[in-house]
Amino acid sequence: xxxxxxxxxxxxxxxxxxxxxxxxxxxxxxxxxxxxxxxxxxxxxxxxxxxxxxxxxxxxxxxxxxxxxxxxxxxxxxxxxxxxxxxxxxxxxxxxxxxxxxxxxxxxxxxxxxxxxxxxxxxxxxxxxxxxxxxxxxxxxxxxxxxxxxxxxxxxxxxxxxxxxxxxxxxxxxxxxxxxxxxxxxxxxxxxxxxxxxx
Amino acid sequence: xxxxxxxxxxxxxxxxxxxxxxxxxxxxxxxxxxxxxxxxxxxxxxxxxxxxxxxxxxxxxxxxxxxxxxxxxxxxxxxxxxxxxxxxxxxxxxxxxxxxxxxxxxxxxxxxxxxxxxxxxxxxxxxxxxxxxxxxxxxxxxxxxxxxxxxxxxxxxx
Numbered sequence: 001x002x003x004x005x006x007x008x009x010x011x012x013x014x015x016x017x018x019x020x021x022x023x024x025x026x027x028x029x030x031x032x033x034x035x036x037x038x039x040x041x042x043x044x045x046x047x048x049x050x051x052x053x054x055x056x057x058x059x060x061x062x063x064x065x066x067x068x069x070x071x072x073x074x075x076x077x078x079x080x081x082x083x084x085x086x087x088x089x090x091x092x093x094x095x096x097x098x099x100x101x102x103x104x105x106x107x108x109x110x111x112x113x114x115x116x117x118x119x120x121x122x123x124x125x126x127x128x129x130x131x132x133x134x135x136x137x138x139x140x141x142x143x144x145x146x147x148x149x150x151x152x153x154x155x156x157x158x159x160x161x162x163x164x165x166x167x168x169x170x171x172x173x174x175x176x177x178x179x180x181x182x183x184x185x186x187x188x189x190x191x192x193x194x195x196x197x198x199x
Numbered sequence: 200x201x202x203x204x205x206x207x208x209x210x211x212x213x214x215x216x217x218x219x220x221x222x223x224x225x226x227x228x229x230x231x232x233x234x235x236x237x238x239x240x241x242x243x244x245x246x247x248x249x250x251x252x253x254x255x256x257x258x259x260x261x262x263x264x265x266x267x268x269x270x271x272x273x274x275x276x277x278x279x280x281x282x283x284x285x286x287x288x289x290x291x292x293x294x295x296x297x298x299x300x301x302x303x304x305x306x307x308x309x310x311x312x313x314x315x316x317x318x319x320x321x322x323x324x325x326x327x328x329x330x331x332x333x334x335x336x337x338x339x340x341x342x343x344x345x346x347x348x349x350x351x352x353x354x355x356x357x
Contacts, residue, residue: 121232123234
C-alpha cells in the first residue's frame, strides 16, 4: 500500500527525468555525438552552457532521489509489509520417547506466554512416529529474544517430569524456525531436550 | 435455581447454536488429555459444572444414566469442571461421590468456559457428528434430562 501511494511521486520524478533528457536531446539535434556529450553547440554562449550544465545536475539529483526513495521503500517493505520476515515458528518433535511421555509444552518469549499445548495420547504417538508439530507461529521484532520452553510429562519410572529449556534467539531479517526436540539419553536413562535453530 | 457466574459477559451461550464447536484440549481426572476434535464423527455432550453449583449435583447422576444408555450408540460425554485449580481435589471427590462414569475434565485456564460462554451453571452443549453445536441448555430444572435425551436421539439418528 505504501509502495502504491508512492508510485505517483516516482512516476512524476521519472517523467521529469524523461523531460530533462528530451530537452537535452532537443537542444542539439544535429550535432555529432562527441559535441552533444561534452561541449555546448558552437554558436551557444556561456549562458546556454551554464543552463545546460545546471539542467544536467538537476537530472542527476533527481535520479539520486529516485534511487534513495526506492531503497527506503524496500527497507520499509522488509520491515513492515512482509510479516513473514518477522515470523518465528516453533516446532516440537520426538525421538524414541522411551524415557519421556509428553504431556504438555508451554512457550514463553521474553517472559510472555505465547503457547500452551496439551498433547493427547494420539498426538504424542504421532510425534513418536516422526510427526512434527508446529506449536507456535508468530511475529517477533529483529533483535535478541529469550525463549523458554517448559515440558511436562512422565519421565523414567512413570514419575511426573517437568523440565525447562532456555535459549537466546537472535532474530534477523528472515523467518526463524526453532525445533524443540525431545530425545532419549541412553547413557543417563533420561530424556534430553535439544533446541535447534533453522534459518 | 440458576447461578450466574459472570453476567457482565452478556452473550448467551445459545448464540453458539449452528456454529462449529470451539475445539479444546483439557486434562482429565485420570491424568490423560482429551481433545474435542479427536471425537469428530461422534455425538458429543459437554456439561460444564462446578462444585458450588447445587443443580449440577442434581443433574450429574442423570447425565450418567444417559451416558450409560447411549454410549454404545456413539455418544461421548465430557464433563468440564470450572472450579479454581486449588479446588480440583474437591471436584474429584464430588465426581467420585456421585459415581459418574464419564470423563471429568478440568478447565484450568478457563479458556474453554470462555469459548462456550459458560456464564450460567450448569451448561449443557450438544454437538453433532459434523462438529456443529446443535443444542445449548443453560441451568437445570427437573425434566431437562428428557429434553437432552430427545435431542440426543435426533442427533444419533442423523
